[in-house]
Amino acid sequence: xxxxxxxxxxxxxxxxxxxxxxxxxxxxxxxxxxxxxxxxxxxxxxxxxxxxxxxxxxxxxxxxxxxxxxxxxxxxxxxxxxxxxxxxxxxxxxxxxxxxxxxxxxxxxxxxxxxxxxxxxxxxxxxxxxxxxxxxxxxxxxxxxxxxxxxxxxxxxxxxxxxxxxxxxxxxxxxxxxxxxxxxxxxxxxxxxxxxxxxxxxxxxxxxxxxxxxxxxxxxxxxxxxxxxxxxxxxxxxxxxxxxxxxxxxxxxxxxxxxxxxxxxxxxxxxxxxxxxxxxxxxxxxxxxxxxxxxxxxxxxxxxxxxxxxxxxxxxxxxxxxxxxxxxxxxxxxxxxxxxxxxxxxxxxxxxxxxxxxxxxxxxxxxxxxxxxxxxxxxxxxxxxxxxxxxxxxxxxxxxxxxxxxxxxxxxxxxxxxxxxxxxxxxxxxxxxxxxxxxxxxxxxxxxxxxxxxxxxxxxxxxxxxxxxx
Numbered sequence: 001x002x003x004x005x006x007x008x009x010x011x012x013x014x015x016x017x018x019x020x021x022x023x024x025x026x027x028x029x030x031x032x033x034x035x036x037x038x039x040x041x042x043x044x045x046x047x048x049x050x051x052x053x054x055x056x057x058x059x060x061x062x063x064x065x066x067x068x069x070x071x072x073x074x075x076x077x078x079x080x081x082x083x084x085x086x087x088x089x090x091x092x093x094x095x096x097x098x099x100x101x102x103x104x105x106x107x108x109x110x111x112x113x114x115x116x117x118x119x120x121x122x123x124x125x126x127x128x129x130x131x132x133x134x135x136x137x138x139x140x141x142x143x144x145x146x147x148x149x150x151x152x153x154x155x156x157x158x159x160x161x162x163x164x165x166x167x168x169x170x171x172x173x174x175x176x177x178x179x180x181x182x183x184x185x186x187x188x189x190x191x192x193x194x195x196x197x198x199x200x201x202x203x204x205x206x207x208x209x210x211x212x213x214x215x216x217x218x219x220x221x222x223x224x225x226x227x228x229x230x231x232x233x234x235x236x237x238x239x240x241x242x243x244x245x246x247x248x249x250x251x252x253x254x255x256x257x258x259x260x261x262x263x264x265x266x267x268x269x270x271x272x273x274x275x276x277x278x279x280x281x282x283x284x285x286x287x288x289x290x291x292x293x294x295x296x297x298x299x300x301x302x303x304x305x306x307x308x309x310x311x312x313x314x315x316x317x318x319x320x321x322x323x324x325x326x327x328x329x330x331x332x333x334x335x336x337x338x339x340x341x342x343x344x345x346x347x348x349x350x351x352x353x354x355x356x357x358x359x360x361x362x363x364x365x366x367x368x369x370x371x372x373x374x375x376x377x378x379x380x381x382x383x384x385x386x387x388x389x390x391x392x393x394x395x396x397x398x399x400x401x402x403x404x405x406x407x408x409x410x411x412x413x414x415x416x417x418x419x420x421x422x423x424x425x426x427x428x429x430x431x432x433x434x435x436x437x438x439x440x441x442x443x444x445x446x447x448x449x450x451x452x453x454x455x456x457x458x459x460x461x462x463x464x465x466x467x468x469x470x
Contacts, residue, residue, distance in 0.1 A: 001186040009175045020164045028132055032153045036134050039074050043138055054140040056082050059147050060089040067091045079150040085109045130155045196225045332357040332401050336394050339370035347388040353395035359468045365442045372435045373405040373462050380409030399468050406461040412454040
């Protein structure tokens with residue numbers, strides 16, 4: 001709207017300027033023609049009443065006493081030339097005769113002779129002033145050319161320039177007011193039009209497959225906006241249906257995978273248990289003097305496998321249903337230090353850049369995060385390796401708690417780095433591969449992140465970050 005106003009103002013101003021200049025040209029053209037016609041009639045009258053013979057040589061004698069009178073009556077300079085373009089007589093004052101054109105330019109004379117009307121208007125710039133000069137033939141009573149009449153007409157444009165300047169000033173004042181009004185109107189109109197679009201945009205940005213999306217409700221709107229809102233609401237319904245189906249499919253798939261993993265992990269201890277029972281059944285002899293010792297070995301084997309099955313059940317139980325968060329205000333530095341006390345390895349080092357970092361976190365889950373990370377770091381270092389090192393650092397950065405666990409173990413290969421947080425994935429010969437998945441779940445529940453940097457043969461560093469909420 002503002003652009004249209006500006007374009008309209010520029011076009012109107014341009015057309016007005018063109019119109020003023022065109023009117024000025026037409027005015028001067030008409031004025032010169034009127035003066036020229038009057039002067040020619042006056043000259044013809046003098047020629048009819050003169051006693052001198054009508055010859056080109058007698059023209060200075062005929063108009064000697066009358067040319068100044070003609071010039072004063074018609075307020076215009078009058079010049080007369082012979083048919084060859086030489087000056088005969090002029091109404092100029094004596095002190096202006098040095099500026100008199102002594103002869104008509106050959107090019108001008110040629111054009112004048114070639115015209116049908118025997119009249120030619122030439123535009124000249126003399127002393128910085130625009131002149132509209134008229135050349136025409138004056139004929140005798142036998143219609144033969146007698147002499148050439150030259151009338152230099154000065155185009156005085158001051159009047160039109162002043163009129164144009166005054167018009168543009170008034171025009172600018174009016175359009176300045178209109179421009180301000182256009183800005184105000186366009187602001188309110190755009191606000192009214194985009195208000196609905198802003199609501200729709202915000203709703204679209206908030207649309208998420210992981211939670212229920214609200215439909216848009218508008219009291220009023222244009223037909224296009226209402227169609228857009230209707231399309232969005234239909235999309236929300238379809239998205240909700242898709243989310244339900246997807247969640248159901250993911251749950252079913254997750255339970256299938258979980259069932260496969262549980263079955264696999266339970267079968268592992270069942271096989272040695274079955275073999276042990278069958279072996280004991282074949283070789284059992286109550287008269288054997290070592291029967292008690294064999295029974296004890298048999299019992300230990302079964303108990304170990306039962307403990308393994310129990311560990312499997314506990315691991316999957318912990319992963320499947322995390323305990324509810326018991327948020328409490330605690331000193332993260334103290335809790336991390338306390339978590340390390342259960343480890344007997346003397347190469348575990350602890351450093352805290354801040355003596356106290358107060359945050360809200362579940363105490364049990366924080367201990368679980370630290371112990372899992374430190375345990376993984378210890379297990380990543382080969383037993384035969386010398387100069388073992390596990391370095392745990394806690395500090396505060398940008399209102400976030402940062403916990404770093406760094407080891408100098410074997411590292412993680414690039415092929416395995418993308419799968420490190422996947423459930424069931426493990427590079428160890430024992431274990432469920434759920435530890436890092438559980439840690440990631442805990443950290444993300446607190447809007448935090450867990451990342452790692454690893455280099456094969458040099459070591460791995462896990463970095464836990466979560467916001468400080470007091």
